[in-house]
Amino acid sequence: MIPRTWSGLRPAVRDLAGALLLGAGLTRPERSARDLLTVVTLHRVLxxxxxxxxxxxxxxxxxxxxxxLVAFMxxxxxxxxxxxAHGRWAGGExxxxxxxxxxxxxxxxxxVEQARPVLEQAGLRATFFLPVEAVDSDRLLWHDRLAYAAxxxxxxxxxxxxxxxxxxxxxxxxxxxxxxxARSKALSDPERSSLVERVERAAGGDARPAWDGMMRWDQVRALAAAGHEIGSHSLSHPLLPGLSDQRLDAELAGSRTRLEAEVGRPCLAFCYPNGDCDDRVVAAVARAGYRLAVLTAWGPNRTGAHPLRLTRCDLQGPTTRDRAGRLSAARLALRLHPTFARLL
Ligand SMILES: [Zn+2]
Incomplete structure (x- = not known):
């Protein structure tokens, strides 16, 4: 339990510490992340x-x-x-x-509509993890459908x-x-689908706004042609540890084959839905031919990190802003620091 006084003080302490640490150069990535591989996680850009x-x-x-945050990176x-990035890092660069x-x-x-122009204007290329069946059907994943309908x-x-x-x-x-x-993540896949459908029915149908949806395959190909990487996020975005061996292989190898056919280049990277994996899932990811896989667990990777268990730094929500709502490089640097981020 965090004492109440600390949770109230925390944003102020964090902002002050962030400014002091960056001012002293201690959270400058050039100093604090020299030997690390930092992988940033994002979802929506609106x-x-x-x-x-x-x-x-x-x-x-x-x-x-x-x-x-792209300018900061x-x-x-x-x-x-x-x-x-991983190939260069693992090679000792x-x-x-x-x-x-x-x-x-x-x-x-x-x-595609929001992130791609920002990245390319900065001269950066990123990795996009796609759930194949959602792209095929242009249906948002369960968390978005449930959230909009609820x-x-x-x-x-x-x-x-x-x-x-x-x-x-x-x-x-x-x-x-x-x-x-958050609570519905604990449900089984069939229970969760049934909940989403019941809530959508009660809300009068699919509640997503007209502007929302999945990217199309022609847009995926254009991303790859512009130098971005397309990785797999499975076929149907299930929680993988609960699947049979056969279904697991279908989700992993099936999505890789489809993405390679759609994009016309090797698909080397995988992203575990909800970050969930165990030893059996990791072995299946290796068997399906992926070289890298990313978790949702937080942190920059240290030398020797398992390539199929790479951790990431979530920079979503208000993490780019200080307590007054201003965009803050000090806060970002703190959030990316391998130890201070855990304390603050
Ligand atoms: Zn996902």
Missing amino acids: PEERLAAYPLRAIAVSTKELAF REHYTCAPLSE RPPRPLAAITFDDGQLDN LRLLELDGARAAALLGPLPGSDHRAQVTGLV
Whole structure:
């Protein structure tokens, strides 16, 4: 349990420590991340007005926030798509600006419309992890579908939402939806699909805004042609440890074969849905021919890190801003630091 006084003081302490540490050069990546491979995790990139309508702020950044963090990465790191960055790092390269990769999970349209121009304007290339069946069907993944439908239901009919969803602490609808999505991760895949369908029905159907959706295959090919890396995020985005061996192989090898056929280049990198894996899953990822795989577990990678268990640094939500809401390089540097980030 964190004492209340600390949780109240924490943002102020963090901002002060962040400014002092960066001022003293201690959190400058050139100094603190020299031997590390830093892999940044992002999902949604939305312009302010869309961000205001998107229920899951914790997995989104605004286009402006992305531009700020891309500029920071460009100034302090040597950025490349994950396979290239990892290959150079594993080969012993330690440039003055340390190696890093920027990765995007889940393949939504905003990655192409919002993130791609920002990256390319900065001269950077990233890695995009795609869930193949969601791209095929242009259906958002379960967490987005559930979040949109639950938010609409809460706004339309609180009593019905309470009856269907059970108690959701607090009164802020977005926070309630975020809690619901977090709680629903513990359900089995069939239970979760059934919940999503029930909530969508109660909310009057698919509740996603007209601007939202998945990227199309022609856009995926254009990303690859521009030098970005396309990695696999499985076929159907299931929690892999619960699958049979046969289904596991189908999700891993099947998505790799499809992506290579669509994109016309080798698919070397895999991203575990929800970061979930165990020894059996890791062995299956190796068997399917992937060279690298990324987790959601936090942290820059140290020399000798297992290539199929690479950790990442989540820079989503308000992590680019100080407590007053200003974009803050000190906060970003702190968030990326291998030890201070855990303390603050
Ligand atoms: Zn995902």
